[in-house]
Amino acid sequence: MATSNTLFGSRASSEPDVEAAQGTFESESKLFSEVPLHDVDEKKQEQEHSQSWEWMSLHDETKELRHRDAFGRILKIAEDDDREYRIRPDDGKLELLEVQSFGDVGNDRVAWKRIGKPKNRTPALIRLSNWTFSSVRKPMLQDFYSPISRVTTVEKIRRVTMVALKWLPSCILMIFMLLMPKNLEGEHRNKGFYDPIRYKDWGYTKVARNPAENRRISAGHENEDDESAALLQQEKIQPSRPCQDHRRIPSWTSAVSDSDSLMDARYDDLPGRHFRPRYLCFLTPDGGCTTRRVSDYIKEQDNVTNPEYVFLSYTRRQFCVATEDELKGWDVTEEERRIRTDLGPRHRQMLKNYGIEAARAAGVPAFWLDYECLGCEHSSVVADNDDVWRICDIVRAAYSMIIVLGPSFTNPHEPFSAAAKDYWFHEWGTRLWTLPEILLCPDEHRIRIYSVGDPDEEPEQLAKRNFASRAWSDAKTVRQLIDHYEGSIHLTPLELVSIALECFETRTTDQRSGGDMSYALMGLLRRRPRVDRSDSSFEAFARLSLANDSDELLERLICMLPSDGRAEWHHVRDAWGVRLWDIEPLTQVAGIVEKDKVLLDGAYGASITWKSMKPHAFIVKQTLMRKITKILLRGSPVYLILSVMGVANLSISYQTERQYISSHLITFLFVLSIVFLFPAVVIALAAPWMLRKVYRGKFWSTQASFIGVEGVPADIGECEKRLFGYNHGRLQWSAAGSVHSRHHHRHGECVPAAPRLITSSASPSPFGNRTRAFTLIDTFNMTATAFYAERPPSAVVVCGREGGMLRGILCSYDWRSQTFCREAVVRMRTLALDRLFRVDRFRFALRHPRSGGAGA
Structure with a gap:
């Protein structure tokens, strides 16, 4: 198994040979019918596929889905086939996922083929050596500090006796096995690199990071909102030039009006941001209000560019403002619809009255109320109005903000009290859209809080910085956002978005x-x-x-x-x-794909082998003693046979032809043969020990690969024997590879320990009922990592690093959409990057479409 250092090449010259995989492809499976891509008509090609398709009888009348692999071969699979597949790393073909295991993994129905305990593929000579020493082999414990029971003297004598009885038969068998040439140095492939992921994305994205990659819309296409339209619509902007005629310079009012919808489009190619609302509720001399277009109001007034207004905030959990027409589309009982229909006019007028009172108290001419100022007809909120998503601009431009609280629909007749007001306030704070309203409202004026039924003449006034502890249960998190918008602290864009997500996910709408x-x-x-x-x-x-x-x-x-x-x-x-800010990305999102997928580029990856444990090549230090031992061991059958033949031949010659040969010469040759025979016999008798000596020692390098096992092996030393011939305790459990990894602190050292996982399929899993335990073996880093997932991942994709280790995303392959789906995440040593190939841009999803949850 020892190989030279030249076996493991550098990254610059380590690309695997794929010429054979790019040649003529022949069908190897009864499940698929393959057609190479040539210059043929698409329809004709599909007809050939349908004619050559071979499938199980139960799928004869089912719909077939089309799959194109990295080398352009088209495969068709029955749509109702719910089995798991993987991309074969050697030729890129799709094959049924077969999974090996050690021990009992249950008999429940799974989407992959279970093959049980993998076949032992180590050379017979190595297995014979292990059998010889199996009685006295010291247990190589992965947990170094687990208690080991003491062995009695009688047990020691029994074990030594068993080895002695096995020794002579083992030596005789080894002599004959050494006569037959056999590779004992394991499998070497990809110049020592991990198995690559043979994948290529052939489709369009819904939105590409670079608009040039978006699907082009035909000239006759009328739907400008097609999902393939670019995110950033290009607009040709004429460069601005100084105007020589001051009479042609537009007024400030008209300039602002014209740029309302084009402000961001001119600078960022994005939808325009608003300087002001389109509509406002303006106070009238008779004590009421009327809803008017702001641009019309500005034209009628002199020296007015942007009228001041009060922003009114409330929640529809407490006030019913829906019209009768809107209520018809609601999924409520007739009784509740009748109650809401009766409450609607009263609540709408109540909110208007609070807006009028707040505007007069603030000394401004108008207030903003959503159901009055968002609808085209000023009577109800129109869901299709884009202004709904731009309320943030309206809040920013407001003079001040007020909040109106009232009893919720669960208890509409609740009277006002201090406790009731606190509950109403908390209910207002649980709504999604009220948080950005508080964050973006101006802070030069205190926020006025009105409560229905409050006997006080003056509403409560509260500073924005004091809202967190008053209205929200997650006050510590919200306070960071408020301090950022008040300017007392500064959050980076990453901190701002991550903290805001943490706040928004707990709110309803x-x-x-x-x-x-x-x-x-x-x-x-x-x-x-x-x-x-x-x-x-x-x-x-x-x-x-x-x-x-x-x-x-x-x-x-x-x-x-x-x-x-x-x-x-x-x-x-x-x-x-x-x-989030602790993670350093190693990949880039190149676009967005429909159905919750993204297109990733620049990641490192490798395929996972689930159906075999072939012997792997490794490098040990080539000492002079190890070289001499290997020569003697390999030549021992020849030395022994020639010595025995020489002694036998001389003995016969001495008896039959001694009259023709000098007795002194015969004696000399006989003694010489005996001299060669003695070391040959010694080498033959020491063959089991010498074989272990040659392949024992520390690994300097190994053939890199990822091996998957269903369940958690009770003894990973058995896995090491199948991968490297002997169990010398080199393969260890990872100390921090997954959330289930364990380690001990002894003598200032971090010592890995076996994980404590629930391996029985009948036992509940902490990550969902559908998840089960798996083990990932990394032959390059010589670690085994246990994790939970719903299905066996077929690939490892490294997309980032943190804490001095890589973040490896374990992905299953959804052949229907040609997407890699996250099943679990593990941590691995950074050295793995030296043996990983880049993956061509690929489709990625955070969850499998038929998944019930993520693993760990």
């Missing part, structure tokens, strides 16, 4: 779209992409992250392991307690 949380977060950032109501929550956040300088937040987020396997993507708490 009446969802307008799947991306409401991201659109609420959008108001806190400068650059805001166009709202796409077809976006899911993750897609909306991904678009927002690409549009802003978020310090690679999305790239860091995918490297994290949620503390709860069933947590959503916006759960930014890592199972190791690491924060």
Whole structure:
């Protein structure tokens, strides 16, 4: 198994030979029908596929899905096939996932093929050597400080006796085995590198980071909101030139009006930010109010550019402002619909009265109320109005802000009291959109709080900096955001977004779209992409992250392991307690793919082998003694046979032909043969010991690969024997590779220990009922890491680093969408990068489409 140092090449010359894989491909599986890509018509090619398709009889009438591999071969698989597949690293073909295991892993139904204990592929000579010493072999414990029972003298004598009885038969067998040439140095491939991931993405993204990569829309296409449209629509802007005629310079009023919708489009190619609301409720001399377009009001007034106004905040958990037409589409009982219909006009008028009172108290001519100032007809909120997503601009431009509190629908007749007001305040604070309103409102005036039924004439006034402890249970987290917007502390973009996500995920809202949380977060950032109501929550956040300088937040987020396997993507708490800014990304999000996927580029990766444990090559120090021992051992059968033949031949010659040969010469040759025979016999008798001596010692390097095992092996020394021939305790459990890894502190050293995992399929898992235990063996770092996942991951993708270790994302492969899906996250040594290949840009999802939760 020892190999020379030249076997493991440098990265510059380490790309594996793929010429054979790029040649003519032949069908190797009854499950697939393959057709190489040539210059043929697409329809004709699909017809050939359908004619040559061979599948099980139960799938004859089912729909088939198309899969294209890295080398362009097209495969068709039945749509209802729910089995797990992997990409074969040697030729890029798709194959059924077969998983090995040690011990009992249960008999429940799984989507992969269980093959049980892997076949022992170590050379017979090595196995014979292990069998000889099996009686006295010292246990190589992975936990060095586990108690070892003392061996009695009688037991020692019995063990030595067993070895003595095995010794002579073992020596005789070894002599004959050494006559037959056999590679004892293990398998060497990829010049010592890990098995690559043969993957290529053939499709378009929904939104690409570079708009040039987006799918082009045909000239006759009328739908400008097609999902393939670029995130940043290019607009040709004429360069500004100094105007010589001052009479042609537009007035400030008209300039502001014209730039309302083009402000960001001219500078950032993004939807415009508002200088002011489109509509406001203006006070009238008769004590009422009227809703008017702000631009019309400005034209009627002299020396007015932006009218001051009060922003009114409330929650629809306490006030029903929906119109009768809106209530028709609500999923409520008829009784509740009737009650809300009766409450609607009264609550709308009540909020108007509070707005009128607040505007007069502030000395401003108007106030802003959402259901009055967002709808086109000024009567109700129109869900399709884009101004709904730009309320942040309206809050920023306000003169001051007021909050109106009242009893919730669960107890509509609750009278006012100090305790009731605190509850109403807390309920207001649990809503999603109220948090950005507080963060963005001006701080030069205190926020006035009105409560329904409050007998005090004056409302309570509260400074923004004091809101955190009054309104929210997560006051410590919210206070950081408030201090940032008040200017007392400064948060980096990464800290701002991560803390805001942590706050928003605990709040509720009446969802307008799947991306409401991201659109609420959008108001806190400068650059805001166009709202796409077809976006899911993750897609909306991904678009927002690409549009802003978020310090690679999305790239860091995918490297994290949620503390709860069933947590959503916006759960930014890592199972190791690491924060987002502690992770250094090694990859880049190149685009957003539909259905909660992103396109990653620049990652390192390797395939995981699940169905075999072949002997691996390794390098040990080539000492003079080891070289001489190997020569003697390999030549011992020849020495022994020639010596025996020489003695026998001379004996016969002495008896039959002594009259022709000098007796002194025969005696000399006979003695010489005896002299050679003696060391040959000694070498033959010492062959078991010499064989262990040659292949024993510290590894200087090994053939790198990832080996997967279902369950947790009780003795990883058995795995080491199958991979390297002997168990000398080189393969150890990782000290901090997963959240289940353990280690001891002894004599100032960190000593790894075996993990304590639930291996029975009937036992509950801390990461969901569908997760089960697996073990990942890294033959380069010589570590074994136990983790939980729903399905066996077929690839390791390194996307970041933290704490001096790499973040390896263990991914299963969803062949339907050709996407790698996160199953678990492990930590591995940085040295692994020296043996990993780059992965071509690939589709990645935080969760498998048929998943119930993430693993750990």
